[in-house]
Amino acid sequence: MGIAAKPTRENRTITVDFRDEATYFQLLGDGKAFFECVLAFLLSLGFQLTHKATCRGDGCLTRHSHYVRVHLGGLTIWRIQCTLCKAVFTVLPHFVLRYRSMRPDIARNALLATHGGLSLELSAVICHIAPMALYRLVCALGHQGVVTVLTRCGLPLPAYFLADEKHSHCLTEQVYLPTIVCGRVIWHLGYTKAASAAAFTQSYQAFQRATSQQEPSYQVRGILTDGFASTTKSMRTLFPRARLGNCLGHALMKLPKKLAAIASPVRRALCSQFHTLLYRARQRKGLRVFALGQRLRRFADHVTNTAGAANGARVRQWFHDKKAGWYAVLEDPQMPVTSTLLDQAHNAMDRKLFMMKGFHHPQGNQQAFLRGLAHLYNLVPYQRRARHAGQCGVEVEGGRVPTRDWFLNLQILTSGGFR
Numbered sequence: 001m002g003i004a005a006k007p008t009r010e011n012r013t014i015t016v017d018f019r020d021e022a023t024y025f026q027l028l029g030d031g032k033a034f035f036e037c038v039l040a041f042l043l044s045l046g047f048q049l050t051h052k053a054t055c056r057g058d059g060c061l062t063r064h065s066h067y068v069r070v071h072l073g074g075l076t077i078w079r080i081q082c083t084l085c086k087a088v089f090t091v092l093p094h095f096v097l098r099y100r101s102m103r104p105d106i107a108r109n110a111l112l113a114t115h116g117g118l119s120l121e122l123s124a125v126i127c128h129i130a131p132m133a134l135y136r137l138v139c140a141l142g143h144q145g146v147v148t149v150l151t152r153c154g155l156p157l158p159a160y161f162l163a164d165e166k167h168s169h170c171l172t173e174q175v176y177l178p179t180i181v182c183g184r185v186i187w188h189l190g191y192t193k194a195a196s197a198a199a200f201t202q203s204y205q206a207f208q209r210a211t212s213q214q215e216p217s218y219q220v221r222g223i224l225t226d227g228f229a230s231t232t233k234s235m236r237t238l239f240p241r242a243r244l245g246n247c248l249g250h251a252l253m254k255l256p257k258k259l260a261a262i263a264s265p266v267r268r269a270l271c272s273q274f275h276t277l278l279y280r281a282r283q284r285k286g287l288r289v290f291a292l293g294q295r296l297r298r299f300a301d302h303v304t305n306t307a308g309a310a311n312g313a314r315v316r317q318w319f320h321d322k323k324a325g326w327y328a329v330l331e332d333p334q335m336p337v338t339s340t341l342l343d344q345a346h347n348a349m350d351r352k353l354f355m356m357k358g359f360h361h362p363q364g365n366q367q368a369f370l371r372g373l374a375h376l377y378n379l380v381p382y383q384r385r386a387r388h389a390g391q392c393g394v395e396v397e398g399g400r401v402p403t404r405d406w407f408l409n410l411q412i413l414t415s416g417g418f419r
Contacts, residue, residue, distance in 0.1 A: 061083070064088050111376060142375065189349070224246075245326070251326070300316040
């Protein structure tokens, strides 16, 4: 015999702005004035209350009861009721959070400190709250979908975005965070224990489902990836009409790995020539595909003559696998070129996950916690986050410290129009 699903409870909490606490406590002594203040606030909001399904909405509101919040120092909370459908609404003052014993200003300061660079423990100590309470507060934010919140804020759905996965750890288990970023905004931050295309497709499908609900005619025009097979396959499955591009910044980082058993000066010279090739291709107003292909073939022949046949064959095969994605990037001026912004978001998330032990709990709500971090990343100004940036050293994917030549190449690419 099956177990019936538990019905979800409607949120009938009304948060009323009483301006200050003194006004609230003063109105509590005058029931008529308190009720008139609440009705005036509801009318200013358009009287949008969640009545029961059988209610026509023309019933009156009357006082129902009150109770005392012990954890808030004995604060009195009122309830009002609809005389027609008997729905009960809780009147919550603006200086009280629903289901939380902390004050809104304390919660705000703790969240800003957490995402500004401090760990979960330090944020909790500074703001005088429990670390688990702060963790649950972040999870409470994560119960709201990222796409839903961003569209309500007025942001249009992205026609071009970056898609990649971040490797992290939950206790001793390696996990993956499929992410979608457009500019400095995270549109999706998922959680999966497998690196397969099926697992990534299931994670990214949440973004596709949310966007289709917001705008049924939504179509993605271009997606930039780092070339990881599972990410590429999942994007082709979910967005078959979108053009898939390969990150040019990753191309500069991957080329030295294709050149083995050669002197460092020769390797640096070849990397510099390859950077010049991509830079000039990016600067051309009208890209001709055959011209880029010819330059790649000539560069592969130059690698063969300079670094040997094995390196030349390896580079030529690499060009064959990646050049379609480079064509997609260079042919569309609106297409993102480098995944630098996505790497910055991933590094910020990785620092938060490393410092917040709640994520590593085996029975924790990892997906809600990640969505909460994504909301904080989007809503907390970048200047406040950058205030503490760089104090813990340079962090890049894989724990490698970039060389000076890599930084110079990336700066030249960025100044040349590489976004």
